[in-house]
Structures are given as C-alpha cells and as structure tokens.
Amino acid sequence: MTIDVIGALQAEFGELEFEARSLMRYADGRDSGQLWVRVPAERLLDVMKFLRHDGRCKFEQLSDLGGIDYLNFPDADDRFAVTYNLLSHTYNHRLWVKVFVNDPEPAIPSVTGIWRGAEWLEREVYDMFGIRFTGHPDLRRILLPQNFVDHPLRKDYPLRGKGEREDFERVTREMA
C-alpha cells in the first residue's frame, strides 16, 4: 500500500525525487516495514496537502511530529530533521516524512493549516530545538519558561544544563 503512496507522490511532483527508504534495515537484510521519504522544506506544504487530500494517500491524521538533531550523528549531512508521522485511517498505513533544515535560523513551513493537531507539537519542537515554523498561529515556548534562552534537546546543550536553575527568579510573598 505504501509503495502506491510513493508512486502517487512521484507522479504528482515529477520535479522532486522521492526515494522510499525503510526506517530500519537489520544486519540480516530484513527491514522494519516502516517507510520514510525526504521532502525539501520549500515544497513541504504542497506535498503535505497532497498526502492529506489525495484519494490514494488519505493521511487524515498527523500521529506525531518530532525533531532530531544530527550534530554528532555519523555521516549526517544536515543538522536538524523534523519527522512527521502520518497515519491514514482509511487505508490503515503510516508514512514518515522527514524535512532537513540547517543552521543558522532553521525554519520550515507550519502544517497547522492541514492538521490542527500540529499546533502544540510544532511549539514543542520550537521549544526544544529552536526550529521556527513559519505561519504558526501562536509560536511560543510550551514546556519551558518563556524567558528561557537555549533549546535543550540540541546535542550541544549539556545534560545538566547551563546553570539556569540557579538564575531563576524566586517568587517571594511580596511579589504575589
């Protein structure tokens, strides 16, 4: 079923190259059966709209959206990836779409216009990785305080933080 999706994508967007790759290929040649495709950030919205609405794809739900920082990853060309886990209720299949972005000021278009559920997920990626989503209605930090500076899930951010805990403003009885 998923092969059809790739075929449909290729037929619709002839100028792009879609290569269906498996998320995992084991040493003995098997694969996990979970496919992903790479989409350039400029065409993300067109491709996502197609995947959402076309009769052969029908990915009605954005199951998950997450960032990956490839800073120390062996043989990685790009700094960040944003992974979209798309789920089709009609055909009961999944497809992972990856968009790669780079420093400085990584930004990709927001898919909140296609799936409303992307709203908080994109905010979380912005919060944790500093990737901006252009066109997002309310792109604020979501889990960390608004005055936080760094993006902690980046690989160059230390596990124990940079001492922010000590610098937090202490709420006193007089302030409240």
Place this chain on the structure above:
Amino acid sequence: MGVSYELKPTTLTREEGSEERWVLNFGPQHPATHTTLRLLMEVEGERIVSCTPDIGFLHSGFEKLGEHLDYNQYVVVTDRMNYVSPIANNVAFHGAVEKLFGLEVTPRCKAIRTICAELARIQDHLVCIACTGLDLGGLTAFLYGFNARETIYDLFEQLCGARFTTSYTRVGGLAQDAPAGWFERVVKYVREEVPPAIKDVETLLLRNRIFLERVKGIGVVSHDDAISWSLTGPMARGSGVRRDVRKDEPYLCYADNWDGEGAPAVEFKVPVARGGDILSRFLVRIEEVHQACRIIEQVVEMMPAGPINVLPEERATLPNKREIYFSIEGLIHHFERIMTNRGFEPPVGEAYFANETPNGELGFHLVSDGGRCAYRVRCRPPSFINYQVFPHLIVGHQISDVPAVLNSVNIIAAELDR
C-alpha cells in the same frame, strides 16, 4: 485567545476596558487539576469565553535523559511518565527497543506483557471512571473505584517487587517470571473484584439525574475534529473514531500467530460511542475495562510455558543470576551488557512502536547511531496531544465544568510535560 501570559499568580483580574470580563487563574496548584497544570480563563460571569493552558511545570527532560541512559536503564524513566498505569509505558518502550534491535520476544513474555498492559488499562480506567464522580462532587463513586484498584498494586508488587514504579520489562524479556499462583490471583481479581466495582460505580452514577445532566453534551468533540486534532484512545473512540492500535497494527497477543504455533489473537471488541461528550468517554472506558478483563482471562488460559527472555546468543538480555555467579561465560556476558564501554550494539537506524495505553497511543520513536544509548528518544505522549483540544472543549461552558472535562480528557501531567 486574548489572555496575557505575564499574569502574576493572583486569582482574579479584570480585563482592561471591559466591565464584565474577568481573567481567572486556575492552578497550577489546585485540587481539581489532580496534578500540576495551569489554566488562564477569560470569564463572563460563570461562562468561559476563552481558555489558555500553561503547561510545563513538571518538565523534567525525559527525552534528553533517554540519550544518556541505556536501553535497560531508561525503563525507570518511562514509569514516571503516566504513573497511573506505569507498566503500559514499560511495554511500549521496550516494544520500540525490540523493534529497533529486530528481536522477537518469547511467547511467554508476550503473554505476560499483554496481561500487564491490560491490568494497566483497568488500573487507569478505574481511577478515571471513579474520578468522573469525584470531580462532580460524588465522592462515594471514587472510593468504590479506588478500592478495587488497590488489588492491582498488590498484584504488581508480587510480580516485580514494586507497587507503583514497576520497571518490569527488559530488552528482550522481563525482569523476572511471574511467581507461582500469580495468574490464578489475576483471574480471580478480574472475575470477582472488577465487575462488581464497575457495577457499583455505574449504579451510583448512571442513574443519577444530576450526574447525567452534567456530563451529557459537555465538552463535545466531533468525529472529524478528533482525527484532525490527532486524538487517540477513549478521546477518539468517544467521538466515533473506530481506531485502536491493538486491532489496526496488532502486536503482542493481539496479533494472530503470536506464539509462532498458530495461536489466534485474543478476542475483544473495541467500544465506540458517538456522542463525543464526557458521558461517551465515560461509557467507552467502562466497556474497555470489561474487554480488558476478557482479554486477561483468555491469555491466562493460553499461557505458554518456556523462557521469558530471548536466547543469550541475541546479546540483548542479561543472564540470570545463577549463571553470573557460577559460570565464567555468564559473568563475561553480564559485564559485556552493563559496562559503560561495552553495552548494547543496536543496528543504526530508527524504529517506531506504539502501545495502546489507557489514554491512547503511546509511541516511542527511537533513533540509534549504534551506540549503547539511544541517539534520540521521541515519545508520542497521548496526554500532551489529547490536551491540545481542551481549550476548545471548554469554551462556552461554566467554570464548574472545568474539572469534569479535565477528567474526561484524563491527562497525567507527568506525561504531559515529560
């Protein structure tokens, strides 16, 4: 959403330029939120005009920790995500790890994990069903539900030594086999304790006119909205979305031929309600408890014998203590797995695995660069994703509906903030 975010933690402030609109600060410490979360609500009298959730008070960097703990150590962190049903998180995480490693766990391990996942469902739903009463002022229903839940803690204590933070699964298996007589106690529990408790709660609430009027038509999500907002679990099924990871992408004993010898998948039904309101979600949860009991009875009946861990040649599990203490191979094997300069050797790649936990699809997306710890642990938290829709559910309702709707979304703030 016109609420300013820079509010001082006072209780009530008047909106500028408006005579009737006030901003009400709810939480972060408030008994009706159950845990720690904050809502800023613009109210006109008792009616809510807009609502802005402020979350992150319990953020503890669980995803970052996953990059520094190895595949066995991280299970302890997953316990702390949804602590109302911790063992379901263990099953989800190690399911993802095994998918990453390309391991197939043994039939007995699958069966025990299935029982654990269903016990977790009963555990979580009992507290949610009972709290539906509590949040509307019916304390008695809460006590009946919680009483029955206590036995599950006893069962988990017998199984893995901990009542609350179970950490029961391991890569390629389980921490230990179930003790003698455990399955009989589980069956006795699901036969004799759960149905009466559910019946008590049902009789107390579902014939109560005050209760019904406060849950019918409150917090409605439509079918299409539920899909568009990425909702899963009882939130989606309460709105008529017929989707359950156990049926649609079967794993463990929910899949056919799970023991490799042609055993059929466990039989159960996926309850769906069409109302989309609090009552629908309440009814879906009640029926899911009954189905969970049914699954447990079937699995115990089919319980295969055999090992709980994959073979040592897979280089994934720790050998048992007897081998470690009495054979040199066992000792070497043990050190190879736990020493920080050795450890696991997963293939390079990614894997996603989702478990249908009580609140919805809990998925783990693992990225491995071949090292002993994961390169990235992305958790798909059902609470976080389901909670997004909350501000849209509550607009137009009264302040007193907030706890009821909050309960029916059933968010666990530790999972919400991770």
